[in-house]
Amino acid sequence: MNLTLHVWRQAGPRAPGKMVVYKAGDISPDMSFLEMLDVVNEGLTLRGEVPIAFDHDCREGICGMCSLMINGIAHGPMKGTATCQLHMRSFKDGDTIYIEPWRAGAFPVIKDLAVDRSALDRIIQAGGFITAATGGAQDANAVLVPKESVDGAMDAAACIGCGACVAACPNASASLFTAAKITHLGLLPQGQPERYRRALEMVDQMDLENFGSCTLHGECQEACPKEISIDTITRMNRDFIRGRLIGTRP
């Protein structure tokens, strides 16, 4: 396959950026999207140009490190798939592909397509945990947890923290990310003592990081490689209202 790529190039956080056109020749449909970029980068290197920086690690859709806005869609056209699991057979010979970084004020560009997503870590720091220092735990079967609760928690816990929800959201809101963690922990009995405090702290941190607000467009749910539901956002709002208006005592 031969492709035309329009790629965002930006030398550093403060440098101006622009879209640059590259030709990618000899691409096999069996390559993953990132392997296609590897090939382009090897070519650039041998021609003495600076290769395109992009984040990735596990390349099996679980670490959440890969990103990329591909033809205007976060993680590209295949639903429920992270960029690293997208294959070139989703494209046609002769296609033009636009590749941009996640764009959000809270995700400053580091270089080219790599952005700084530490804002998401800080949201977790604010309250995305259960306080359970090592050593004090009782037997794992001492508290029964209904299967439905665990399954619901697991659905939300599947979040890989890639930030596609922010990238896809027309408002650059981190609501789905934040709500997924609130839902995961809030559905489990172990998460109850801190449930409302957690919602308040995390929502406040989300504001501090300058993400946008939620209009419930549903773009995040579509972009999410783990297909996490926007139902979690309803739950976040509910816990927030309860915590703010009534108090954080469970």
Place this chain on the structure above:
Amino acid sequence: MGRLRIFYASMVGKKVVMGVTGLIGVGFVIMHSLGNLLVFRGPAAINSYSHFLKSTGELLWGLRILLIVAVMFHVIAAVQLTLQSRAARPLAYTKQEHQAATVASRTMRWGGALLLVFIALHVLHFTTGTIRPAGVFSPDDVYANVVTSFRIWWVALFYVAVMVALGLHLFHGAWSSVRSVGVSPPSPQPLHHRISFAIALLVWAAFTAVPIAVAAGIVR
């Protein structure tokens, strides 16, 4: 009070306020649009309904104040959230393809602005009579006011057009507001808006029927 201020300070708090005030609006427009249908039952029906409303005195004023406050909060929160969201993406994508957002959800802001302008004009037009496109206004004869105004094609057209915006606003808003206030039941397909579609359709059809009927000469 302090608690409410902190509540409102957060984006989620503002969104909840939008949801609550929006729902008040939804309730209002449903009632209002149904009330308007009395036009089809002749001058007596609608005029006596209007007299009845005015006869409630304090209650009507209570409702009016509620609506005014609701619209104020709704609009202020909308403006604040819009500004925050704009700021959250300083540099737009060269290319962005929407996967789930609908025309309705994407026109909430401009549609809302249009509604605000409309509400002002509408109050000046039918409530206070300050604006008189037909040159005449009678505080006691709602029916006459409606019929004389909508005989003018551009007045009817303006109302019809704005009602499209209202329908869209409701299609997304009636659904999202319930979720914003945190009471929507989880569903396997959270993006299906059946009930809000019905509400939007109802309100749109009821509101649109009157100017169309007058302009078409069905109601004289």
Place this chain on the structure above:
Amino acid sequence: MTVQLEAHIPSGPLAQKWGKHRFEMKLVSPANKRKHTIIVVGSGLAGGAAAATMSELGYNVKCFCFQDSPRRAHSIAAQGGINAAKNYQNDGDSIYRLFYDTLKGGDFRSREANVYRLAELSGNIIDQCVAQGVPFAREYGGLLSNRSFGGAQVSRTFYARGQTGQQLLLGAYQALERQIARGGVTMYPRTEMLDLVVIDGKARGIVVRDLVTGAIESHAGEAVVLATGGYANVFHLSTNAQGSNATAIWRAYKRGAAFANPCFTQIHPTCIPVSGEYQSKLTLMSESLRNDGRVWVSKEPGDKRDPRQIPENERDYYLERKYPSFGNLAPRDIASRAAKEVCDEGRGVGESGLGVYLDFADTIKRLGRDVIKERYGNLFEMYERITDEDPYEVPMRIYPAAHYTMGGLWVDYNLMSNVDGLHVTGEANFSDHGANRLGASALMQGLADGYFIIPNTIGHYLVSNKLEKVDASHAAFKAAEAEVAERTNRFLSIKGKRTVASFHRELGKIMWHYCGMSRNDAGLRTALKKIPELREEFWRDVNVPGSDVELNQALEKAGRVADFLELGELICLDALHRTESCGGHFREESQTADGEALRDDENFAYVAAWQYAGEGRSPVLNKEPLVFENVKLSQRSYK
């Protein structure tokens, strides 16, 4: 010069060693803990758990990872589950049984005391994780559910859908983030450790490169913990992440830490095969597929027909043929080697010829498509996503891939290397899995090390040693910084004609071919000739673009590949010296008449710990004898 490797195993009966040791270890007083800075490199299960727990205890912790967030460590990729001797299923499990299974699974090349402690702590891990909110699968009644795994006859594996590693890591990550917010841990993401600093024989800090700005910086502390994961990427293609590397442990090795059993690497039999030269990674498919799939290739070499067109009598169900009693369920190493053999004979399938069929047609005929879909639906989907082939219709293609490394830095019972103060946890150390790791045991080990062992043993080290105040302005740090900077500049100044990736690919091929699933004297000697040549070419002709004051992924990779080019040689050297077969290390010269691995307990019941002897000199082999007081060594048999 050989060093005495003292394992410091506590005396007393096996079951009481850890309890006794915990009592005998000295404690750091609560008020003094915060005066100690502990450097933890790695934020996976082993590092993240350790950093969080030590901060909870009151130590001042600095934690490093090369990804943009600690949550992305490759522990996240583990699918299957984590073992624990809870005996919740009442099927006869016990600490002793888990201990024995793990020791035997490792082909008796690990320490009894370490493995016993691991089994002993396994239950606490599950308790801890549940308390943190890890959503392990449960039954309708609300109790935890278990599955059986890899060879064990009991059901002791806990799991969270197909994402156990992810959920365990998120538990540790969240605990870590809580400590970061509290100020107990300072996190340094996108930071790579490039050297270890040893002062007066004690590990006192590290030199790192900030991967965003390129700045080279030093961090000093009272102890260093390396939890940097495995080195399977020395094979280029593996189930590891792109960034997984040996750099941290390799630098430590060059500063004096012994590297134990480097040739003990695990090849997983069921991965999706390579599709082309530019393939960057291999994806694991759960081994459970072999319960219902039949493995075969054509009898004819180079047969390019559509598999469905190949008649039954022209197919070779080689596992069923060679191992009639185990058939398709032959153990990991056997299945992997058999696949390699048929491919070496030119009978491999797929474009590359490196693959074998895993065929579900018979089972689908017998049980129906729906049953198969229910059992393996998500795996089939994942397979189709990657290969674009529908495994319900066309046989799956699978091939073995490098997966896990049992070898690593040598540590004693306290998880401390032979360099004082340098501790090593998780996959980065060599400790618990001997020559072969059982499924669902790596997660267990990482968390046992991180939550329960190192937070205890580190205090003992701090109290028992007199540690002078040292900070990053010490001359040893400056010297190490200068070396790192010099090396970085060397990469950038070569400006040759080959990309870093091309060297990595070539090294991977050498390793895979000569030191992969089966090894022999001649092959290993060939590799030992080829690797230094390749390394020499690398330093002459590599092209590393860009500069050192920015995010430069080619530069990062160059450093990692340069280290693999050295480590690869050590792996081959170790494999050459160990002329027995054991676990994942199969020496063709040492097999039984019917092709099974043949251990040589008389000559090789020891840990081979290699010591760096300086540039251009052969490393020195130290042996730590393995003493078995509680179990009787037996030959593994699959008949």
